[in-house]
Amino acid sequence: MKALWLVAAAFAVGSSSGLRSAWADGVPEVTSVMDKASGISETDFPNGLKLLVKPQPDNPVVTCMIWYAVGSRDEGVGETGLSHYLEHMLFKGSDKYPKGAIDKVTQMNGGSNNASTRNDATEYHFTFPADTWEVALEIESNRMRNSDCQQAEFDAEKKVVLNELWMGLDDPENVLYTTAMSALFVAGRYHHPVIGWQEDVETTTRERMMKYYLKHYTPDRATIVVVGGCDRARTIEKVGQLFGSIPRGNVARYEQKEPKTLGETRLTLLQNTQVPRLLMAFRSMPTLDPAEPMLDLFSLILSGDKTSRLEKALVDTGIAASADAFSDTRRDDGCFVIQAQPSEGKTLDEVEAAIRVVLKEALDKGVTAEEIALARTKILAQRVFSRESSMALGSRLGSAAVLGDWRYQVRYADVVEAATPEKVLAAAKRAIDLDRGVIARSIPKAPDGASGGGAAPEGAKRVGEKGARSARYREDPS
Secondary structure, three states: HHHHHEEEEEOOOOOOOOHHHHHOOOOOOEEEEEOOOOOOEEOOOOOOOEEEEEEOOOOOOEEEEEEEOOOOHHHOOOOOOOOHHHHHHHHOOOHHHHOOOOHHHHHOOEEEEEEEEOOOEEEEEEEEEOOOOOOHHHHHHOOOOOEEEOOHHHHHHHHHHHHHHHHOOOOOOHHHHHHHHHHHHOOHHHHHHOOOOOOHHHHHOOOHHHHHHHHHHHHHHHHEEEEEEOOOHHHHHHHHHOOOOOOOOOOOOOOOOOOOOOOEEEEEEEEEOOOOOOEEEEOOOOOOOOOHHHHHHHHHHHHOOOOOHHHHEEEEEEEOOEEEEEEEEEOOEEEEEEEEEEOOOOOOOHHHHHHHHHHHHHHHHHOOHHHHHHHHHHHHHHHHHHOOOOOHHHHHHHHHHHHOOHHHHHHHHHOOOOOHHHHHHHHHHHHHHHOOOEEEEEEHHHHOOOOOOOOEOOOOOOOOOOOOOHOOOOOOOO
């Protein structure tokens, strides 16, 4: 971890008078901590709000994001889909910004806005020119507690959300992934999809949404991230003025330990599709686990280009039309997923057998230093490229912050640099147990409704870049 230094109030770079004038006497001063190497500061306010600031003096724009520590994992029985539905409603009006006003203000100030809902978090973001960006803070401070979710807008938006849900149900890849995740996470709240179960979305009420909103949308469940052409001291002061008087909620996040997987689960879906698919999923580790970056390296060693193991063993040999692997870690246990489609004339049995050979060889014999070096280069090059984008950096910082530690993104590159074959192998063995996973198959229905078998039909097209990772429902702009 990088060396940190601690200062009080409005930072050593500016006066604290603006912060103090925003609150009543007796309220403790804010505390700011900065990572010197990255230039990222964290400011903690008395009401629990966290602010991360990364000034980029030469950047003509500023991205302002607010991350709430509430996502689909926080939804109880009958509440599934509420986090995503509520995300829609926060654009539909508040006491200060009636319907359409947020978009209009954004456009008038030359900016853009959007939002996304995930398993562990919900985020809202704006990108503005550096001289107008503070309007984003005004909007977010208002709708943190003052969105009204009018009944007419609630009813109208329910149709929009249900249409999104039905589109997902029409996507065989999405359905296969959702079904596999429900089997992989049997007790915890990763069991249901981010968009929710249809029955819950159809029957939820405005009253239930308002209760959920007021419970979770509080400063102690929020992290603001500001990246770009901003002034650090001014940003801290402005956030204090706009958010400092909002009371904390003091509602702890739902916690539940997922039980250990007892064995292998197999499931088969007969679907209206021309393309058979195989998905193998294994429970892995949380994002903040020190070994988690090793899984990113391992996934790139397995798939990603012509040099990868799955590509050479399945695609080059004609067994599969495509084969991909990815690590999806979260606040709690994550998952490691391999997906593939058989080539014309090949079966899912043949594809699964070939994947098992690749995995067993990797788990028995390990990976090479050369493979790690190539995967490392890809990861670090992508991070260097994305560093130029205020949105990409803000997304990485915010997502790590709501998981528990934004410094994960600061130390991530160092951990990747220090990777060895032994470290990658140890992480892979923790994540992948070939006797404990979910093996999910999608088989095309025959015209008469019977199983169409496991072989790819003649003329079946390769999916290409679109796989289960991108097909599963998640509004994610990053």
